[in-house]
Amino acid sequence: MxxxxxEHSTPIVPTSSNVPIVDNQxxxxxxxxxxxxxxxxxxxxxxxxxxxLPTHLSRNDIDAKNDERVSENLEDALHNHQNIPFMPIDIEETNEYINQNPYYVLRLYGPLINGQKAVVTITGIKVFFDICILDNEDINSFETKVKDILTNEKDNEKRSVEVGKIRIEHVKAFPIRGCHSEKKSYLRIFTTTTFQRKTALEIIRKENLETASDDIGAYYRKVAREYRIPLSGWGVMGNYEYNNSRLPYNGHSPLCSHAFYVSIENFKAVDDLSELCKIYSPVIIRDRxxxxxxxxxxxxxxxxxxxxxxxxxxxxxxxxxxxxxxxxxxxxxxxxxxxxxxxxxxxxxxxxxxxxxxxxxxxxxxxxxxxxxxxxxxxxxxxxxxxxxxxxxxxxxxxxxxxxxxxxxxxxxxxxxxxxxxxxxxxxxxxxxxxxxxxxxxxxxxxxxxxxxxxxxxxxxxxxxxxxxxxxxxxxxxxxxxxxxxxxxxxxxxxxxxxxxxxxxxxxxxxxxxxxxxxxxxxxxxxxxxxxxxxxxxxxxxxxxxxxxxxxxxxxxxxxxxxxNVINDYREVASITYVSLFDSHYYAGGMKVCNLLGAEAWKRDILITMIPYKEVESEKYPGAHVFPPIKGLNNKRPVTGLDFASLYLSIIMTYNFSPEKIILEEKEANILQQKKICLHKIEFLFNGRVLQAWSVLHENKTDKKGLYPLVLEKLLDKRNKMKSDLAILAKKKEHMELVIGKIKEKGLSLMDSIDYILKNEKEKEIHADIAGTLIPFINETYEIFIIEGVTLMGQFNIKLVAEYVLKKGYGIQYGDTDSLYLTYPEDNYKKCDLVYRNNSISTLEYWTEMVNITMKVMEKLRNEVNTYLKIKSRSTYLKMAYEEVLFPVVFTGKKKYFGIPHENKDNQSLHKIVEDVLRDAVTNSKQWEFDQFIQTDMWKPNVQNLTVQRFIERMRKTYKDKIPEPGDRFSYVIPKTDIDFDLSGKKLNLTKGDRIEFVDVAKELKKDINLSYYLQNKIIGLCARFINYDDRYQPPLSDKIRQLKDSDKKYKQIDKYSQKKAKKWLEEYVDSLSGISPKMMLNCGFAYKRAYKNAIKTAQSILHQKIGNTYEIFHGEWLNFEDFKATNTVERLWEKFVEYARAYTENDNLLIIYHMRYKEHITIPDKIGQPETMRKNEMITEQPTLSHISKTDQLALESFLNTWNKAVSSL
Known part of the structure; x- marks a missing residue:
């Protein structure tokens, strides 16, 4: 049964109430x-x-609607008892009771290939820890001693172990501490549950016995790294039991349609997805x-x-x-x-x-x-x-x-x-x-x-x-x-x-x-x-x-x-380090690195301890070497930096710094050197005494490399491969911009995660990083030598490079830990200095030439330095990179400097760059989302915010119910306008208050964002600052600004002039990108004016035919057709009209004028442009000319219309 x-690390809580699982139907x-x-x-x-709840609300229904015939393949595999792919997401550690005896099992939850949820119970997991047997101890005697301890002693909470359920084996393995040519003996203590293991481990450690395989946290991480099973990646189950009555009660789950019962030996990670892709593609890549x-x-x-x-x-x-x-x-x-x-x-x-x-x-x-x-x-x-x-x-x-x-x-x-x-x-x-x-x-x-x-x-x-x-x-x-x-x-x-x-x-x-x-x-x-x-x-x-x-x-x-791409990146890190998705989110990199090191150690038959050594001798470690900065502004010559790529990690790989490759005894070191084994000596002063040790160099042979170098090398290979793949893909960016963007984003984020593991910290941080992350499971002695070995070789190599560049004539402006900031030998600037002194080039051209000379030379110097390091270190791990030139630059102290970086040679002028950026902004409109342009303001009636006051005034007549309460904020956008000219053809000067609209109104009316307005009012002024240096925007030599004697005043006037000219050019440039040019707008205005004049003549002619000379009352001293412009107010106009002409009037939206304008528009399209390009449709649609009239004026107008109709009908 x-x-x-x-299972918990403390006694299981008894329960006193039963809560039934309720049928949601x-x-x-x-x-x-x-x-x-x-x-x-x-x-x-x-x-x-x-x-x-709705009966159709279920995960299986969702899966069925998105099946893509995957379930059919899965059902065939289940029916034929074939291997089943499974993606673990969550984990539970629990006990399974067989004949009333508890045994540790691992329960995994996650989706199958078709998206349906499954629970997988993994059995047959060995629960153990190891005890190191001293060299002078008899194995059998030591075993008897351990049994006595476990039988008679208790842990810190007075708990004892059931000795009858403990099994002991003798094993041999390499210890993590010290260089050993032969394996050492260990006792492996097996228990049935992690609770019993924890109790036994505490009892043994109280006796000061050295242990290994001794994780005191989540045991599932130890299981994953030793059996190499996936906790957050595709795995395959074989030889399983499936959904049958033999499974225990907890082997099933009310949330899971599928329940599997499989031995740990039959659950494997999928290293190559290509085979699964042949059957289940594409859902393998984008799992459900x-x-x-x-x-x-x-x-x-x-x-x-x-x-x-x-x-x-x-x-x-x-x-x-x-x-x-x-x-x-x-x-x-x-x-x-x-x-x-x-x-x-x-x-x-x-x-x-x-x-x-x-x-x-x-x-x-x-x-x-x-x-x-x-x-x-x-x-x-x-x-x-x-x-x-x-x-x-x-x-x-x-x-x-x-x-x-x-x-x-x-x-x-x-x-x-x-x-x-x-x-x-x-x-x-x-x-x-x-x-x-x-x-x-x-x-x-x-x-x-x-x-x-x-x-x-x-x-x-x-x-x-x-x-x-x-x-x-x-x-x-x-x-x-x-x-x-x-x-x-x-x-x-x-x-x-x-x-x-x-x-x-x-x-x-x-x-x-x-x-x-x-x-x-x-x-x-x-x-x-x-x-x-x-x-x-x-x-x-x-x-x-x-x-x-x-x-x-x-x-x-x-x-x-x-x-x-957060979840996928979490999974990538989890799969590399054998941890869970939960661990990836909740825990820092130290735990993950420890687990990765543990996995590689187990693979190499090395037993490690996961319990940090706490008794550390207090002493301040020597810091990295610093070259004091030459303080102040350097605007004479460019400065460039050479940086070691991950210096401390490269040193670990170069000098084989790993606890199992460290020798503490000089006698042992001498014996190895007599055998022609290459060693690297580590020697330093610590707490008033000289300490020394030796690391065994690997001589670029894989079988001699230590645990740390091997792990770091594998991670760097992954990182470099990712960068290489991204470089290839980036070449297709123009054709696959969206796809590449996602891939690159994923890749960079993954590298960031790996970089977190490979992080190159400075000075104090590196000590904490190495001691707390890379080696939490070695004692103080080994810790000191690895840390100080790394620090000393960091000092040695930075000094080595400094000596090399100084001999070549370079100057050192500043240096710290892993980087040098250098100036190029003066002789290389002689030619450009001479040209500049002769006033043949401008200051800007002179600076640019110096930067370009420095860039060219530094690439050569970087290659020379890396060749020198390869010879000196006899490896390829130590490399320096050149990334940028700083000019001008200011050094104010240690780690305190700033400057303008120049990363690549200038292939484009700044003016061309600004043009390209604006062109992309206008022509590639799909990159912009409507919500990106939403702004907010506050309605305060008593504050003279002209924009808001004008907007609220407009809204009172159209969207009165949307007007915010005083003091409330409202959201708005600036869409494209419907009116650019008035009835007479005069271009309107619309304010911001005339343009803005409520966000929901603009969306409902499907109005497009006026991108040109945003650019011209928010961006162009800033862009003009970048290009106003250009000669085309400078005042001519004959301009009176040039004659000013006061240099400050002259500078300000020239700056104002050039900024205005540059801004005007950019405004016209943006308009041209939108299909609108000044000439086009001018032609439109002329065309509309001609149409308007012709409409007036035609209207006068028609009125003369209808009512004779009486028509003159519509166009005389007291009233002019010009007064019927859409922008005019009407109160005064109609009061005057009522007084003078009570018998005759006309206002039928001036359809005649609109009709004539439309005819004019279609007869000269080459001058006006197509309606859709000009966005002047408002000029050929029926609109009330006088839309804003009071109720009194409306009644007067109706009376005039009635009089007019009667007069017309009598003719």
């Missing part, structure tokens, strides 16, 4: 007392049904891990100034929105809005009205259960969303019910205390409800003698995620078995550790992903309060607006993750 039970929610909505079911998009992104909206009645928190009864969560995606896709597979009050329907998402907060949380759990996500995303959810949901669910006593629905582990008994203790990473001693931490009888069975106060530290702390060496981020979340939680804010902080802004909007705009919906908190709370008071269509529509806001926030999480 078999069963399973989770028949569950009916609780109804809030006194609620006006008395429903026994949840509403789906406004339609009530008998089901709590399901991502659930979510966001919550909360409310408080305590006031706008208070952020809602679950600890206050006045606060509540009223909406949870969910978007579901495949890992690499932006398009959501499902969008769901859970809300406690009625919302207007929206075809873009499923709306589930829950009625109260309890049902809302339960609905969230059931959605999770139905979708069975592999990864969940939220933005700052570990600081707000998860704490709010967990605390409120605890208060409402539904946390256990929710967890039972969400968990991939089908635990029979679940209680709130156990969840908060084992699954909620929420910080020490922060109880959520009054009974938590006060049920002492819960633990009494296991720890009767334990101090009751100690129970307060039994729950898990939030995970401290390292952002930088100095800054951490504490992440709080519910660890749901089967799913990995990722806070997108943490990902952004890791990518941009120096960013001072952390808002979602900021990172969206940074990546060109638009922006959040503009919905102020004030409006949101107002909408929610209205919905609580009464159910109206307006209230429901307002709730829908909140839902749109919330869903877009959830969707934005996936946008950022896909844009930066």
């Amino acid at each position: 078999m069963s399973t039970q989770p 028949n569950f009916e929610p609780e109804i809030e007392e006194g609620s006006s909505k008395h429903c026994s079911a949840i509403e789906n998009s406004g339609v009530f049904g008998k089901d709590y 891990a399901l991502v659930l992104a979510w966001d919550i909206e909360t409310h408080s009645t305590r006031g706008l100034e208070h952020v809602p928190y679950a600890r206050y009864k006045e606060d509540n969560v009223f909406m949870i929105c969910i978007t579901v995606h495949w890992k690499d896709d932006l398009k959501p597979l499902k969008q769901i809005c859970l809300v406690d009050f009625e919302s207007a329907q929206d075809p873009n998402w499923i709306t589930i009205v829950c009625g109260n907060e309890t049902n809302l949380l339960k609905a969230f759990a059931l959605c999770w259960r139905a979708l069975a996500p592999d990864i969940e995303l939220m933005y700052n959810g570990s600081k707000y969303d998860w704490p709010f949901v967990i605390e409120r669910a605890t208060q409402l006593k539904v946390l256990d019910w929710m967890f039972a629905q969400m968990s991939g582990n089908p635990r029979r008994n679940i209680m709130i205390d156990g969840i908060l203790r084992w699954n909620y990473y929420g910080g020490v001693g922060e109880p959520f409800y009054k009974d938590f931490f006060h049920k002492e009888q819960t633990w009494a069975k296991f720890s009767r003698k334990e101090d009751k106060n100690s129970k307060k530290i039994k729950n898990r702390e939030g995970v401290e995620i390292k952002i930088t060496p100095e800054k951490n981020f504490k992440s709080t979340f519910l660890k749901v078995p089967g799913c990995v939680s990722i806070d997108v804010l943490v990902c952004c902080k890791k990518l941009y550790p120096k960013s001072e802004k952390n808002s979602l909007n900021y990172f969206l705009e940074m990546h060109g992903l638009g922006s959040k919906i503009d919905l102020p908190i004030k409006n949101m709370r107002k909408f929610y309060m209205q919905s609580k008071k009464n159910t109206t269509s307006e209230a429901a529509e307002n709730i829908r607006k909140i839902a749109e806001y919330c869903i877009k926030d959830a969707l934005s999480c996936q946008k950022l993750i896909v844009k930066r």
